[in-house]
Amino acid sequence: MDFVDEVHFEVQGGRGGKGCVSFRREKYVPKGGPDGGDGGKGGDVVIKVDSRFSTLFDLRRKKLYRAGNGLHGKGKNMHGKQGKDVEIHVPPGTLVYDEENCMCLGDLKNEHEVLIVARGGKGGKGNARFASATFQAPDFSEEGLPGFRRKLRLELKLLADAGLVGWPNAGKSTLLAALSAARPKIADYPFTTLAPNLGVVTLGDYRQFVLADIPGLIPGAHLGKGLGDRFLRHIERTRVLIFMLECTDDQYLDTYSSLIRELKQFNDSLLKKPRLIVFTKIDVLTGEQKDQLPEKIDGNICFPISSISREGLELLKKGIAVHLEYHHNA
Numbered sequence: 001m002d003f004v005d006e007v008h009f010e011v012q013g014g015r016g017g018k019g020c021v022s023f024r025r026e027k028y029v030p031k032g033g034p035d036g037g038d039g040g041k042g043g044d045v046v047i048k049v050d051s052r053f054s055t056l057f058d059l060r061r062k063k064l065y066r067a068g069n070g071l072h073g074k075g076k077n078m079h080g081k082q083g084k085d086v087e088i089h090v091p092p093g094t095l096v097y098d099e100e101n102c103m104c105l106g107d108l109k110n111e112h113e114v115l116i117v118a119r120g121g122k123g124g125k126g127n128a129r130f131a132s133a134t135f136q137a138p139d140f141s142e143e144g145l146p147g148f149r150r151k152l153r154l155e156l157k158l159l160a161d162a163g164l165v166g167w168p169n170a171g172k173s174t175l176l177a178a179l180s181a182a183r184p185k186i187a188d189y190p191f192t193t194l195a196p197n198l199g200v201v202t203l204g205d206y207r208q209f210v211l212a213d214i215p216g217l218i219p220g221a222h223l224g225k226g227l228g229d230r231f232l233r234h235i236e237r238t239r240v241l242i243f244m245l246e247c248t249d250d251q252y253l254d255t256y257s258s259l260i261r262e263l264k265q266f267n268d269s270l271l272k273k274p275r276l277i278v279f280t281k282i283d284v285l286t287g288e289q290k291d292q293l294p295e296k297i298d299g300n301i302c303f304p305i306s307s308i309s310r311e312g313l314e315l316l317k318k319g320i321a322v323h324l325e326y327h328h329n330a
């Protein structure tokens, strides 16, 4: 599985270069003045958003990123070159924490956004900088300063507008595939989806929203049952949750309550999000059975759909869009 949503590593800014001690040597000038240049600044370690990435997979191995050291100053007032920066590329939705004090250093959302996580040290001054009218021949210079070093924890929390939650096999991935160009794996057994998938849903009038499909939840997921609640963080930032219930499930109210329980255990603020209920796979029902499905559960509107016959999909898309708009303005 290539999906990695948490990594730990250390970063180290480059050391500043040393200032130089040097005196001018010219023909016919017996005692030249000081001309030692400054050391170059150490390079920075920088984290940068690159939307070609969708996971932190490529960062899982390396334990230390070190920027280049500044070069030492030289005679003839030549300053040392600045150390090379190191860029670490992450997908949009990456949160950066200082591992020691758990402080959030940045929440990187937009393409090309950058965050400096370890500054390079200052270069030392060369002896030329210490000369004055009364002190014309300083024979010392400064050392460069070490770069900043810290331990980081990076956490990816996908950025999606709406998230699908439901038991395994409820038809979440099939719906994502029916509404977007995403091609998640679909199969007739539970836990087909092992990592979140995102898809862009277009509404036909230039509006669009991002839909997230996550692995199925089962009762006790917060205790680690099934794949557990480990992917719920990826719906924490959505504005709307879509509860997926199988239309043939006689116990759909219990199924709904068990989903609510799992979300609450993970983070009860998930329950503050507006919800839509979807009854899936209605192509297997007769007209009469369809009529028996409730219009609302717990005050939330129900949308009966089939991702195969496409019945109800347009209405669902509009329903999601209306909720998104409403909660955007609210």
Ligand SMILES: Nc1nc2c(ncn2[C@@H]2O[C@H](COP(=O)(O)OP(=O)(O)OP(=O)(O)O)[C@@H](O)[C@H]2O)c(=O)[nH]1
Residues within 6 Å of the ligand: 166, 167, 168, 169, 170, 171, 172, 173, 174, 175, 185, 186, 187, 188, 189, 190, 191, 192, 193, 194, 214, 215, 216, 217, 280, 281, 282, 283, 284, 305, 306, 307, 308, 309
């Ligand atoms: N008849 C019918 N079958 C469907 C429909 N939607 C999904 N299915 C079938 O239901 C099974 C499960 O679908 P998935 O989309 O993989 O279910 P999921 O909720 O993503 O499952 P997990 O990834 O395991 O959590 C597959 O065999 C699908 O073909 C539908 O609208 N009608």
Ligand SMILES: [Mg+2]
Residues within 6 Å of the ligand: 172, 173, 174, 185, 186, 192, 193, 213, 214, 215, 216
């Ligand atoms: Mg799936």
